[in-house]
Amino acid sequence: xxxxxxxxxxxxxxxxxxxxxxxxxxxxxxxxxxxxxxxxxxxxxxxxxxxxxxxxxxxxxxxxxxxxxxxxxxxxxxxxxxxxxxxxxxxxxxxxxxxxxxxxxxxxxxxxxxxxxxxxxxxxxxxxxxxxxxxxxxxxxxxxxxxxxxxxxxxxxxxxxxxxxxxxxxxxxxxxxxxxxxxxxxxxxxxxxxxxxxxxxxxxxxxxxxxxxxxxxxxxxxxxxxxxxxxxxxxxxxxxxxxxxxxxxxxxxxxxxxxxxxxxxxxxxxxxxxxxxxxxxxxxxxxxxxxxxxxxxxxxxxxxxxxxxxxxxxxxxxxxxxxxxxxxxxxxxxxxxxx
Ligand code: DAH
Numbered sequence: 001x002x003x004x005x006x007x008x009x010x011x012x013x014x015x016x017x018x019x020x021x022x023x024x025x026x027x028x029x030x031x032x033x034x035x036x037x038x039x040x041x042x043x044x045x046x047x048x049x050x051x052x053x054x055x056x057x058x059x060x061x062x063x064x065x066x067x068x069x070x071x072x073x074x075x076x077x078x079x080x081x082x083x084x085x086x087x088x089x090x091x092x093x094x095x096x097x098x099x100x101x102x103x104x105x106x107x108x109x110x111x112x113x114x115x116x117x118x119x120x121x122x123x124x125x126x127x128x129x130x131x132x133x134x135x136x137x138x139x140x141x142x143x144x145x146x147x148x149x150x151x152x153x154x155x156x157x158x159x160x161x162x163x164x165x166x167x168x169x170x171x172x173x174x175x176x177x178x179x180x181x182x183x184x185x186x187x188x189x190x191x192x193x194x195x196x197x198x199x200x201x202x203x204x205x206x207x208x209x210x211x212x213x214x215x216x217x218x219x220x221x222x223x224x225x226x227x228x229x230x231x232x233x234x235x236x237x238x239x240x241x242x243x244x245x246x247x248x249x250x251x252x253x254x255x256x257x258x259x260x261x262x263x264x265x266x267x268x269x270x271x272x273x274x275x276x277x278x279x280x281x282x283x284x285x286x287x288x289x290x291x292x293x294x295x296x297x298x299x300x301x302x303x304x305x306x307x308x309x310x311x312x313x314x315x316x317x318x319x320x321x322x323x324x325x326x327x328x329x330x331x332x333x334x335x336x337x338x339x
Contacts, residue, residue: 001040001047005058008036012066020077027070037063100336104205104324107312108187111207114231118224120185120209125170127189131160133169137176138248139287153191153202163191167208168248168305171284174210175292180299181213187308198320205308210284212294212301218251218283221302225281229257232311236263240275249282249303260314269317276314279306 012030017023030037040059047055101109112122125133135147146152146165155161170186186208194200211220222241229237237260241253256277259270266272281304286296309321316335318324323331 001055005062009062012069015069017073023073030066103312103335104308107308114228115185120183123174123184123186125173129164129169133172134164137172137291138168139285140247151192153193165192166190167206170208171210172292175294183211185209201321207306209304212299216300233260248285248288250285252282255279279304
């Protein structure tokens with residue numbers, strides 16, 4: 001009898017199962033009413049009295065070990081249930097909601113994506129800037145009205161430190177540390193001291209483009225902008241360039257696209273003209289190249305700048321600029337599908 005118990009103990013130690021069902025089958029085989037170990041216990045009656053103590057202890061040990069081993073096997077297949085420590089009972093019962101991309105981020109990414117396909121790389125500069133990068137190096141005369149307190153936020157104790165009023169400052173940042181060829185696209189936030197209304201805000205977003213190399217011409221600029229307009233607003237979009245003035249470009253132009261609503265026939269969006277203004281551009285002024293350490297007798301360049309809110313308005317017809325910064329989820333959720 002003792003020999004059988006020993007043998008069965010070895011068997012129990014080596015038990016294996018590949019599923020919960022197999023583990024249960026082992027329980028039935030050894031421990032159920034008709035199981036092998038139960039049968040041993042029934043045989044116990046016939047054990048001679050002088051061996052009863054020793055055999056009894058051995059059977060008990062075998063039974064305990066078999067129960068333990070089979071439970072271990074079962075536990076290894078059991079799925080996590082409520083009384084294990086893996087459940088975080090402090091977690092909210094509501095599903096975690098995913099946010100949506102901000103409409104300005106969607107439009108920014110689209111603009112950057114279009115230009116990166118044309119070989120432009122991404123560059124960024126600081127929002128807190130100095131007068132040199134925002135104005136002086138960009139060929140603004142000392143008495144230019146844009147420097148006026150009306151437009152620019154100054155840091156009170158440091159009149160030279162300002163919040164940038166345009167992303168053109170990033171042009172200067174790039175040129176001072178890199179020689180041509182330069183081909184960058186620079187998105188970012190800008191600040192102007194304006195009264196907040198549906199049509200103006202004290203901060204908004206721009207994207208600046210800069211291309212400098214030998215033999216760059218105005219036609220290169222026009223072609224790139226036409227391609228951008230078609231990618232952004234659709235294949236049928238047309239552009240027109242009107243002469244304009246910016247201190248940092250010469251010649252300068254403003255670009256219109258054919259109205260995104262009426263396609264050029266005239267409607268309330270384009271005030272009957274068929275055209276919508278979207279950006280400023282031009283050939284980089286030689287003074288700007290020289291001020292930033294680039295030889296203007298060898299290199300030429302073009303630049304352009306556009307407002308992201310403006311483009312977003314044309315795409316999504318957002319009537320009030322303030323919606324972009326109020327973080328009202330009812331507004332932000334509208335753009336879920338546009339991701
Ligand atoms: N910086 C101009 C603005 O804020 C936009 C602009 C116009 C940028 C012409 C340019 C440019 O690079 O060539 O209104």
